[in-house]
Amino acid sequence: MASEPFDHPNSSFVLLGVPSLEAFPTCLGILFCSGYIITLVGNGVVLLVIGLDNSLRDPIHCFLAMLAIIDVVMVTSVVPKMLSIFWLKSMEIGYMACFVQMFLVHSTTSLESGVLLAMAVDRYIAICHPLRYQAILNRQTIAQIGLAIVVRALLFMVPLTGMVTNLPYCRSRVVPHLYCEHMAVAKLACTDPRPSRLYSVAGSSLIVGMDMAFIAASYGMILKTVLGKKSCWKAFSTCGCHICVLLLYYIPGMVSIYAQQFGSGVSVQAQVLLADLYLTLPTMLNPIVYSVRTKQIRQAVLRMLFSRKVRA
Template sequence: MASDPLAPPSSPSSSFTLLGVPSLEDFPTCLGILFCSAYLISLLGNGLVLLVLGLDTSLRLPLHGFLAMLALIDLVMVTSIVPKMLGIFWLNSTEIGYTSCFVQMFLVHSTTSEESGLLLALAVDRYVAICHPLRYQTILSHQTVAQIGLAVLGRGLLFMVPLTGMLTSLPYCGSRRAPHSYCEHLAVAKLACADPRPVGLYSVAGSSLIVGMDLAFISVSYGMILRTALRQKSCWKALSTCGCHLCVLLLYYVPGMVSIYVQHFGSSLSLQAQVLLADLYLALPTMLNPIIYSMRTRQIRRAVLRVFCSRKVHT
């Protein structure tokens, strides 16, 4: 007896179907241009940061180590989702393999945890630089920076390994059409024909703990920075820098946590808005981080000019 070609796949080796952004299927070109532009800016900005930090030997402060880690994580994060999104929007390539889906999921959600840890590390770096400038390199030695980097990476892996195990152990015997533009873990969990609530509880509890802890320490760091800056006569630069950093932090944390809470607890927010929130909180910060955290730094701006001007002279 021939099998029904429209029947949902039932074997572990089968694929999922990503539907993109629900209710906006008629605007694939516009969506593709939006995310392609963000992707190209992210590649250019983060790639330039890594290039300059690698070539200019004068940029070896702890801050520059954190910026290099942030740029690398941003590249992994945005590259894990946007090319597939463009395939959905422009080529109608909605199918993604079972293994590819979970690899993408692992990369996306582990890098979001790592990005949060690095934003905290950058806040601590600015606190030490402004509030304890004479002890900056003593407190943040190369060994300490390496340990912080390993801790950030380890936390992301410790969060995602159990979550990935829980998701891959679920049976997917029904529809595999996920109303999303990438393999978002809660959207995939809802496709299982078993109870997905343990996955949702673990995700919400873990995300809330990570974000809550990081935001608490970030708030304390910037509070101390502002208190120190207000005592100085030339405090405008510090206030401007903190304001830009806080705007990027809000763009990263608010849409991400709203997306997770809305999907788990339910809300009147439309599915279209939920998916766009989940997409934008990954794409926008990766585009803005190199501008706000790196290019606003005078040393890096000068290093960019040195790198490109010296190349012009040699050519």
């Protein structure tokens, strides 16, 4: 007998968690909670320092502040619910809450990718065209870049959210995931969810492919410019750290998306862990790799701590 669609407004989904790892809720909860605290503290310090120190007003600092805000929103949209699943066994999530979470997760991933691209272009202009840096990246240009990043995320997510929310969902409402991941939820529809899934794969591939191509081109031109100069090793070190974080962000997410869409041999457990990894690990590392390693921000943090000690 076919399942009947359930009543949307009064219904909820059940987040199963990590399949086959349900016996380790305390350990998983401690792991994600620790990462969440580190993320909040790290990004909070970055935002505080940039907000209080008037010397940190260069374009790169604006992009770092954008990245910190996006990271906080991204992890806050998923980790508190993860912890309630692990520690409180609260697996239900309301119908509208599920789609709001879905919108926040997928839109912030698009926003983050756009900001990472903007930061790579910023470094390219600063190193390869230092005399024109302030003229090219003025306040108006930064505002336009920020607006373009937001508009792109909305143009991608609004149609996708509309497609998924309009699907009729059956009484089987168990989502084998820790949050309302788009494809995991779409699979519960009574009708064929392939249009929304294909749109998601095509849109994600386009955004990630374009951003990674431009990021790679930017870092390539940076390395070409500094090759043979005294700053060569420093540039290699910085670019290497950035590329590692980028790979940790892009690869798990794309593998998870392609695995769910094309039904490869990747297990559901691996898909869930990969999806959780690209949402939580880079947000924890970004303040360290992009901010603490920046000399001006590091000095500003030390000034802030030193002045507080003197006052005390």
